Amino acid sequence: MQKTDGMFYAPKGLKRAVVNRGEFAIAAVALDHGHIYGMCNGLLEAGATLKWVYDPDPHKVAAFLQRFPEAKPAENEQIILQDDEVQLVAGAAIPSERCALGLRAIAHGKDYFTDKAPVTTLEQLELARRATANTGRKYMVYYSERLHVESAIYAEQLIRDDAIGRVIQVIGLGPHRLNAASRPEWFYSRQHTGGILCDLGSHQIEQFLTYAGCQDAQVLHSKVANYHHKEHPGLEDFGDATLLGDNGANHYFRVDWFTPDGLSTWGDGRTVILGTKGYIELRKYTDIARAQEGDHLYLVDHSGEHLLKLSGQVGYPFFGQLILDCLNRTENAMTQAHAFKAAELSLLAQQHAIRIE
Amino acid sequence: MQKTDGMFYAPKGLKRAVVNRGEFAIAAVALDHGHIYGMCNGLLEAGATLKWVYDPDPHKVAAFLQRFPEAKPAENEQIILQDDEVQLVAGAAIPSERCALGLRAIAHGKDYFTDKAPVTTLEQLELARRATANTGRKYMVYYSERLHVESAIYAEQLIRDDAIGRVIQVIGLGPHRLNAASRPEWFYSRQHTGGILCDLGSHQIEQFLTYAGCQDAQVLHSKVANYHHKEHPGLEDFGDATLLGDNGANHYFRVDWFTPDGLSTWGDGRTVILGTKGYIELRKYTDIARAQEGDHLYLVDHSGEHLLKLSGQVGYPFFGQLILDCLNRTENAMTQAHAFKAAELSLLAQQHAIRIE
Numbered sequence: 239m240q241k242t243d244g245m246f247y248a249p250k251g252l253k254r255a256v257v258n259r260g261e262f263a264i265a266a267v268a269l270d271h272g273h274i275y276g277m278c279n280g281l282l283e284a285g286a287t288l289k290w291v292y293d294p295d296p297h298k299v300a301a302f303l304q305r306f307p308e309a310k311p312a313e314n315e316q317i318i319l320q321d322d323e324v325q326l327v328a329g330a331a332i333p334s335e336r337c338a339l340g341l342r343a344i345a346h347g348k349d350y351f352t353d354k355a356p357v358t359t360l361e362q363l364e365l366a367r368r369a370t371a372n373t374g375r376k377y378m379v380y381y382s383e384r385l386h387v388e389s390a391i392y393a394e395q396l397i398r399d400d401a402i403g404r405v406i407q408v409i410g411l412g413p414h415r416l417n418a419a420s421r422p423e424w425f426y427s428r429q430h431t432g433g434i435l436c437d438l439g440s441h442q443i444e445q446f447l448t449y450a451g452c453q454d455a456q457v458l459h460s461k462v463a464n465y466h467h468k469e470h471p472g473l474e475d476f477g478d479a480t481l482l483g484d485n486g487a488n489h490y491f492r493v494d495w496f497t498p499d500g501l502s503t504w505g506d507g508r509t510v511i512l513g514t515k516g517y518i519e520l521r522k523y524t525d526i527a528r529a530q531e532g533d534h535l536y537l538v539d540h541s542g543e544h545l546l547k548l549s550g551q552v553g554y555p556f557f558g559q560l561i562l563d564c565l566n567r568t569e570n571a572m573t574q575a576h577a578f579k580a581a582e583l584s585l586l587a588q589q590h591a592i593r594i595e
Numbered sequence: 596m597q598k599t600d601g602m603f604y605a606p607k608g609l610k611r612a613v614v615n616r617g618e619f620a621i622a623a624v625a626l627d628h629g630h631i632y633g634m635c636n637g638l639l640e641a642g643a644t645l646k647w648v649y650d651p652d653p654h655k656v657a658a659f660l661q662r663f664p665e666a667k668p669a670e671n672e673q674i675i676l677q678d679d680e681v682q683l684v685a686g687a688a689i690p691s692e693r694c695a696l697g698l699r700a701i702a703h704g705k706d707y708f709t710d711k712a713p714v715t716t717l718e719q720l721e722l723a724r725r726a727t728a729n730t731g732r733k734y735m736v737y738y739s740e741r742l743h744v745e746s747a748i749y750a751e752q753l754i755r756d757d758a759i760g761r762v763i764q765v766i767g768l769g770p771h772r773l774n775a776a777s778r779p780e781w782f783y784s785r786q787h788t789g790g791i792l793c794d795l796g797s798h799q800i801e802q803f804l805t806y807a808g809c810q811d812a813q814v815l816h817s818k819v820a821n822y823h824h825k826e827h828p829g830l831e832d833f834g835d836a837t838l839l840g841d842n843g844a845n846h847y848f849r850v851d852w853f854t855p856d857g858l859s860t861w862g863d864g865r866t867v868i869l870g871t872k873g874y875i876e877l878r879k880y881t882d883i884a885r886a887q888e889g890d891h892l893y894l895v896d897h898s899g900e901h902l903l904k905l906s907g908q909v910g911y912p913f914f915g916q917l918i919l920d921c922l923n924r925t926e927n928a929m930t931q932a933h934a935f936k937a938a939e940l941s942l943l944a945q946q947h948a949i950r951i952e
Contacts, residue, residue: 404822404823406820406822406823406833406853407833407835407849407851409768409849411766411867413869413874458816458818458949459815459816459837461815461837461839461845463763463843463845465761465763465843465871466760466761466763466871476763476764478764478837478845478847480816480818480835480837480847482818482949482951486820486822486951486952488818488820488835488951490835490837490847490849492764492766492847494869496763496869496870496871496874498872498873498874498895498896498897499897499898500873500895500896500897500898500899500900501895501900502900506874506895510768512770512851512853513853514822514823514853515855516855516857517770517853517855517863519883524900526876526893526895526900526902527893527895527900527901527902528885528902536883536884538855538857538858538863538883538884539855539856539857540855540856540857541856541857542857543857543858543859543881543883543884544884545883545884545885592815592839594839594843594845595843
């Protein structure tokens with residue numbers, strides 16, 4: 239894995255197309271976050287056809303076309319929204335703009351697939367919920383730290399197969415490399431990002447809801463801080479929270495911008511899932527000082543300690559499921575309620591956070 | 596490392612005697628918890644002379660004498676308390692009785708060294724604080740998960756040497772094997788143990804105060820549960836807490852009784868110390884699916900990812916320092932204020948804990 243900052247993390251999976259060429263057309267609109275590459279990659283590997291790309295910044299479009307030459311640059315967003323062939327709009331706008339883009343896409347009869355966090359305020363969330371309820375269109379979210387991580391996908395299967403019994407706690411650590419100089423201005427604006435718990439925290443809460451099998455949860459405590467980057471007063475470089483799920487399972491996560499320069503990748507992401515009969519530890523992107531490749535899953539159960547090296551072994555079923563969900567109006571990839579619940583809880587964690595000075 | 600339940604965890608360190616034979620006499624009183632073996636081991640390796648042992652249960656005394664034949668069994672506690680040669684009483688009583696024993700020892704002019712948790716109520720803590728303040732005697736605590744773990748000792752040195760910059764967070768995971776059948780009755784009584792945050796949590800908070808360099812802290816949130824052992828209503832099998840130190844550093848820890856049967860040792864204890872320039876992860880007792888030996892220290896800093904295998908490399912300086920502190924009336928091993936502060940905060944975490952049903 240390359241030593242990047244995670245912005246352009248776009249893992250290549252097993253290509254398992256669920257549709258034929260031309261059967262599912264998508265467009266990429268708003269290229270503010272590099273996650274758009276991972277989002278398009280995943281959909282293309284599952285058989286989608288990338289018809290259009292649009293961003294007001296021609297440099298971003300040019301870079302995108304280098305990677306996805308099949309896309310046609312659109313002169314404006316309207317061309318895409320008016321194109322009846324386009325079934326889904328994929329976007330990685332500035333977080334505070336993601337909802338507005340989604341509402342436009344949905345108003346034009348498209349499904350929407352946005353980078354996380356999908357919204358930055360509870361008001362936006364209410365609008366998004368209403369739009370999907372009224373139209374039946376989808377407002378899906380690229381929670382990449384589960385959906386685009388093979389060990390994270392496999393963990394779900396292990397839990398389903400009762401490998402660790404009842405899940406009683408999920409701990410998530412989500413450190414990220416700051417790469418301060420490479421960040422756009424909006425990155426340092428709390429209003430544009432929604433804050434660290436809204437942004438990075440949404441990944442974590444989504445994983446908790448998934449692994450613990452919760453429909454809902456309560457934020458018990460959360461905090462944020464700017465410990466070491468006073469030159470960027472709008473940045474929160476640390477955040478954490480603990481939640482209680484509706485089935486009694488609990489959650490702790492920490493997110494931060496403190497990945498040291500010497501780490502071989504952008505972040506030492508970990509997930510520890512504690513069950514009544516065993517536990518799972520995911521070392522998602524690296525196994526420090528042991529292996530630079532990602533997707534090491536450690537399982538300790540009644541029979542022993544097991545290391546499963548899952549890189550290239552599992553694939554990313556989300557993308558094909560999402561395409562089929564759009565075509566068949568099903569919810570196998572992810573329910574709308576789940577996508578929004580993770581966002582809601584991360585907004586509440588952010589809103590109620592104690593700020594450490 | 597043997598697959599034990601941790602009760603009899605008594606690591607052997609480098610023998611570095613700080614006194615000659617006979618210069619520092621100790622007695623072991625109250626053998627309810629197997630930690631007394633580790634406590635005596637550590638002191639003997641540092642040069643102490645084990646003069647007496649006393650427990651009302653002759654089976655416990657007989658087992659102790661097997662391991663420490665040099666000790667003389669006393670017929671009652673008074674013989675020990677009246678012996679002017681005895682400078683320190685080491686005890687691992689039932690937690691709720693530890694304070695009373697300490698007060699008796701101190702009243703007879705002895706220093707006291709108890710297994711953690713040192714007290715189970717704030718009232719006991721107040722009595723212990725008053726007794727030490729009035730007499731100048733010591734009420735020291737065997738916080739074994741730092742003091743008797745070589746990687747944990749070495750982490751302090753790395754922090755002191757500025758290897759990771761300013762410490763902003765400490766995360767501790769303290770899972771333990773239940774071994775339900777082997778436990779005495781008091782183990783299942785909340786009143787006798789003080790609860791999981793008081794008991795196992797005190798180790799964790801003591802590490803936080805040490806690594807983050809805090810004199811004091813505030814408990815922000817804590818919770819306890821009995822998730823899976825309803826047959827023992829007095830047991831808390833899960834607890835966690837988050838604290839804010841007086842210097843702004845924060846702490847999260849989880850303790851539990853869910854070590855799976857297949858783990859090679861009694862618990863996969865971890866400590867993650869996040870600094871502004873790097874982080875340290877301690878895999879204290881095993882490195883799951885990689886190595887059964889303990890004391891693996893992982894350090895990620897600006898220069899790279901480093902694995903330090905520290906078993907047998909560091910020793911346990913606490914015990915020699917404690918002996919010298921008793922002889923010289925210094926506080927190099929641990930200050931009295933620190934020993935009590937860790938206990939106080941774990942009692943407060945316990946007292947304010949949300950109970951998950």
